[in-house]
Amino acid sequence: MAGDNSRQQQQQHSMLPQTDPQQPWQQAWLGTEARLQARSPVALPPVVSRNARVNKLDADLLDVELTDMLREPLVKATSLLQPGIIDTYRLEVDTMIRALLFVLSVGSHRRATYGQALQNLTYRGPGLQSRGLGWRLHVLGLVSIGGGYAWGRMAQWMSFAGWADAGGVRRRVWRVVRGLERLARLASLANLLVFFASGQYRSVLERLLGLRLVSARAQLAQSVSFEFLNRQLVWHAFTEFVMFFLPLVNPARTRAWVARRARSMLGLPPASVDPAVAALPESVCAICYADATKEADTPVDPGSCPCVNAYAAVGCGHRFCYVCIKTRSVAEGDECTCPRCGVRVVDVCKYAPRREP
Secondary structure (H helix, E strand, O other), rough: HHHHHHHHHHHHHOOOOOOOOOHHHHHHHHHHHHHHOOOOOOOOOOOOOOHHHHHHHHHHHHHHHHHHHHHHHHHHHHHOOOOOOHHHHHHHHHHHHHHHHHHOOOOOOOOOHHHHHOOOOOEEEEOOOOOOHHHHHHHHHHHHHHHHHHHHHHHHHHHOOOOOOOHHHHHHHHHHHHHHHHHHHHHHHHHHHHHHHOOOOHHHHHHHHHOEEEOOOOOOOOOOOOHHHHHHHHHHHHHHHHHHOOOOOOHHHHHHHHHHHHHHHOOOOOOOOHHHHHHOOOOEEEHHHHHHHOOOOOOOOOHOEOOOOOEEOOOOOOOOEEHHHHHHHHHHHHHHHHOOOEEEEEEEEEEOOOOOO
């Protein structure tokens, strides 16, 4: 009897509908997931640490120092050409350097200046998706660099033109310009105080465009890479060494020494002599004639290059202008040779014409 009862219970259980025990939980999760996706994400206010504020200010200082470092070689390079030219066009030079750095850094995939990249910072637009970041960065560079240059040049021109002491419309325009400058300074001061409190926007322009500086990599928020700084230090030391070493090198003497050694190894005469120069009359300065021939496109008349204050080369006796032969002997030193015969010029002396008996 017991066996018959158990068999009947199994048959009744097999006739019941079979359901997956996890099916109710899956249905509940799908419904909950749909409701969660339908809701808009809650934007939590970002928490900015005090170190992040310091990093943003340090990034600005690093960009200014980089501009000064790039300006220094230009000043040294142009000091021998026209002293003070960089000071005259200081605004244009700084604008050019800043624009170049902005294009190479913010305009590229980095979305941050070199100073900001050093501090592990990058620009991000408003919202989580950072839509419209490209045009916001273009407006930032155009207004901050181009607008700053235009405003500075206009104020400088008005100051030199004496609009402050003029009367009528020019004086009123000058007062408006000065008032706008004071208003901009007050806005910058107010924004700086707000930045110290919230740490969101470093400048008024960034606040208007909604550009925020955030950590490029969260795990490295408190670490600083000194790779860029090391490269700048090495480059600065190298340029200082080059600027120290170049004045010690005499290009004319080095060129003459190399040419003399090369001709000696090839078994050639000490110096090459141009037959046209060797055939010049004695009253013609061969150095003046050679220089004039290099610069002129048409044949030069030898009579237009007479020896002025004639001096003779000790060793061969050929005469030249004093300025020409002395300049060449000082520049080339012991490697100086006569352009007429190729003999080494040991010294120069005053030319004394021979008197016929």
